[in-house]
Amino acid sequence: MPLLFPEEDASDVRRRYKPDVIKGDMDSIRKEVLDFYRSLGTEIIDKSHDQDTTDLHKCITYIRDFAPDVNKSSQLCILVAGALGGRYDHEMGNLNVLYCFSSLRIVLLSDDSLIYLLPRTHHHEIHIQTSVEGPHCGLIPIGVPSRSSTTTGLRWNLNNTEMRFGGLISSSNIVVGEKVTVQSDTDLLWTISIKKL
Amino acid sequence: MDLMHHSSTFLLPTIPLHHGPSLTYALVVLNQTLPRFAPLLWKHAQLRLCADGGANRVFDEMPLLFPEEDASDVRRRYKPDVIKGDMDSIRKEVLDFYRSLGTEIIDKSHDQDTTDLHKCITYIRDFAPDVNKSSQLCILVAGALGGRYDHEMGNLNVLYCFSSLRIVLLSDDSLIYLLPRTHHHEIHIQTSVEGPHCGLIPIGVPSRSSTTTGLRWNLNNTEMRFGGLISSSNIVVGEKVTVQSDTDLLWTISIKKL
Numbered sequence: 001m002p003l004l005f006p007e008e009d010a011s012d013v014r015r016r017y018k019p020d021v022i023k024g025d026m027d028s029i030r031k032e033v034l035d036f037y038r039s040l041g042t043e044i045i046d047k048s049h050d051q052d053t054t055d056l057h058k059c060i061t062y063i064r065d066f067a068p069d070v071n072k073s074s075q076l077c078i079l080v081a082g083a084l085g086g087r088y089d090h091e092m093g094n095l096n097v098l099y100c101f102s103s104l105r106i107v108l109l110s111d112d113s114l115i116y117l118l119p120r121t122h123h124h125e126i127h128i129q130t131s132v133e134g135p136h137c138g139l140i141p142i143g144v145p146s147r148s149s150t151t152t153g154l155r156w157n158l159n160n161t162e163m164r165f166g167g168l169i170s171s172s173n174i175v176v177g178e179k180v181t182v183q184s185d186t187d188l189l190w191t192i193s194i195k196k197l
Numbered sequence: 198m199d200l201m202h203h204s205s206t207f208l209l210p211t212i213p214l215h216h217g218p219s220l221t222y223a224l225v226v227l228n229q230t231l232p233r234f235a236p237l238l239w240k241h242a243q244l245r246l247c248a249d250g251g252a253n254r255v256f257d258e259m260p261l262l263f264p265e266e267d268a269s270d271v272r273r274r275y276k277p278d279v280i281k282g283d284m285d286s287i288r289k290e291v292l293d294f295y296r297s298l299g300t301e302i303i304d305k306s307h308d309q310d311t312t313d314l315h316k317c318i319t320y321i322r323d324f325a326p327d328v329n330k331s332s333q334l335c336i337l338v339a340g341a342l343g344g345r346y347d348h349e350m351g352n353l354n355v356l357y358c359f360s361s362l363r364i365v366l367l368s369d370d371s372l373i374y375l376l377p378r379t380h381h382h383e384i385h386i387q388t389s390v391e392g393p394h395c396g397l398i399p400i401g402v403p404s405r406s407s408t409t410t411g412l413r414w415n416l417n418n419t420e421m422r423f424g425g426l427i428s429s430s431n432i433v434v435g436e437k438v439t440v441q442s443d444t445d446l447l448w449t450i451s452i453k454k455l
Contacts, residue, residue, distance in 0.1 A: 054430060085343055088371035088449040089396030093429035100424055113346035138347030142400060143423025165401025166358055166445070171351035172312060187424075191346040 018042060023062055024055040054093045056083060060101050076105060083108040084115075095189075099143060102187060115191040118182050126153075126180040126190065136193040139163070139170040139182065146186040153180035163188075198441070201380035205372065207241050207337055207365070208234065208390040208452065220335045220363070223325065225317045226251035226277070227352070228286055229340035231258045232369045234452075238337050239275055244325055247277045248313035250286030251340060252295060276300060281320055282313035312351045314341065318359050334363060341366040342373075353447070357401060360445060373449040376440050384411075384438040384448065394451040397421070397428040397440065404444040411438035421446075 001017045002010035014036070022029065022037060023045040038044055047058050063078055083094040098106050098117045107116045114133070118124045128134055139149065145164030151157045155174035163169050175192065182188065206212045207222055224242035226235070228250030236259070239245060247255055259275045260268035272294070280287065280295060281303040296302055305316050321336055341352040356364050356375045365374045372391070376382045386392055397407065403422035409415045413432035421427050433450065440446065 084346065086370050087394055087451050088342065088368070088373055089394060089398075089429040089431070089451070092396055092398045092427060092447075092449070096423055096427050096429070102424065110346070112344050115346055136345055136347060138350055140347075140350045143403065145402060165354055166360065169350060169354050171347040171354070173347070189350075191350070193345050193347070 015040065021045060021059075021062065023047060023059050025058075054090070054097065056080065056094050056097050057100070060097060060104065060106065064101070064104060078104060078106045080106060080108045082110075084110040084113070095142065098189070099187060109194075111194070113191050113193055115189055118184070118188045118190050120184055120187050124182040124190075126182065128153075128175050128178045128180060128192070130175075130178060131195070132197070133192050133194055134175045137173050137175050137180075138189075138191045139173070139184075140189040140191065141165070141169060141184075141186055142189050144186045146184050146188065149182070149184035149186075149188065151180065151182050153177055199380050200383060201377075202383050202385065203374070203376075203448075204385040205365075205387045205391050205450075207238060207335070208372075208387060210237065212241060219333060221333050223321050223334065223336045225314065225321075225336060225338045226255055227314060227338065227340035228254060229342070229344050229368075230254065231262070232339055232367055233262065235259070235339055236262055236275070238339060238367070242337065244279070244321065245277045246279045246281060246317050246320065247287075247295075248317050249280070249282030249284055251282075251313075252277060252280045252287050252291050254340065256288075256291045256294065273298065279303060279317075279320065281305060281317055283316075312348070312355065314338065314352050314355050315358070318355060318362065318364065322359070322362060336362060336364045338364060338366045340368075342368040342371070353400065356447070357445060367452075369452065371449050371451055373447055376442070376446045376448050378442055378444050378446075382440040382448075384440065386411075386433050386436045386438060386450070388436060389453070390455070391450050391452055392433045395431050395433050395438075396447075396449045397431070397442075398447040398449065399423070399427060399442075399444055400447050402444045404442050404446065407440070407442035407444075407446065409438065409440050411435055 002013040025048040141163045149158045222242040223244040260271040279301045283306040399421045407416045
């Protein structure tokens with residue numbers, strides 16, 4: 001965080017950007033970092049005994065179960081930085097978290113793209129913030145083939161179209177205008193590029 | 198069911214003789230930062246292609262991997278055999294440079310239905326007879342992961358579309374390839390360069406039954422699906438992993454930082 005504010009004093013930046021909670025199995029966090037945030041009052045939740053779920057999974061569970069102030073599931077949206085890139089098995093595990101918690105809004109973000117799930121239980125309207133995202137986008141049938149998906153607002157729309165790995169998936173698509181609609185018989189992953197500003 | 202052997206010998210400084218099936222390597226470079234071991238992949242490959250902007254990467258970044266050498270010398274030494282794609286990313290100076298050195302330029306800008314990687318795989322499969330012995334050909338792809346996520350998924354789909362070809366996607370951190378359901382698989386772990394972190398991912402279709410040996414958490418007729426169990430954050434134990442499954446699985450293993 002201090003590197004993003006090079007003109008400011010690093011300690012000031014660190015105090016301003018103090019996490020509320022640090023949670024996980026604690027095998028990566030440096031001791032000096034842990035001590036620093038603990039001294040500032042950050043809640044430290046050590047889940048090192050639980051090796052069955054990923055760190056992201058643990059954090060999503062915490063937010064869903066123990067953060068009542070933000071836990072109105074119809075309004076909660078969990079933004080995740082750092083879920084993509086790095087070890088590919090980690091990236092896939094993080095992607096799976098979207099499917100495991102399909103009733104929650106979870107957005108995975110990298111410098112280049114954002115991704116979230118469009119559950120099959122709903123029709124979807126995606127309002128494109130053209131100043132910050134697009135035009136490159138995709139709809140990906142991860143986990144299960146889609147027998148029928150239909151869209152509007154894309155350069156190459158789907159019309160009751162089948163999608164599956166090994167066949168057609170909607171990648172390198174383009175948003176046209178400011179609204180995209182999607183409906184499908186399966187959960188689809190929506191991805192859109194983030195503009196370099 | 199036939200056995201298929203896999204071994205990441207392309208990450209070794211020299212490929213041991215008589216080590217499993219004899220493979221011919223082709224390298225495709227896509228438009229992402231070159232992995233630090235790109236020169237090693239280049240050395241092992243008999244055919245080197247750049248997909249469009251991948252040529253910019255070789256031109257700009259190969260000299261950076263040899264900082265003590267003259268940049269022009271490095272560029273001449275690492276000259277792609279072919280540059281193919283829709284040519285909307287490659288810089289004119291780069292195109293002219295490689296063309297003047299004799300690189301074959303294949304402009305497919307009229308074909309917008311397939312990705313640049315797809316075009317390169319098709320080329321290698323169909324038009325490169327010297328390396329086209331499909332039971333022995335192995336296509337290494339640098340730069341398929343990272344960057345735009347829709348591109349990454351499109352590149353992943355290429356593995357499934359060409360499931361009878363050996364194609365390995367490589368980043369600095371991981372390599373991934375398909376384990377087709379048509380075979381039992383033996384993966385020989387090159388412990389000096391890869392592991393121990395690994396995963397088996399049922400990307401396109403749920404798996405009703407997968408079985409493994411050689412992992413910390415083996416599967417035993419286990420179901421896997423997105424939204425349920427997938428095998429990520431697994432660990433290879435020892436030097437051989439076996440996999441059989443009712444569906445195509447994606448195998449991924451970490452690459453050691455040397």
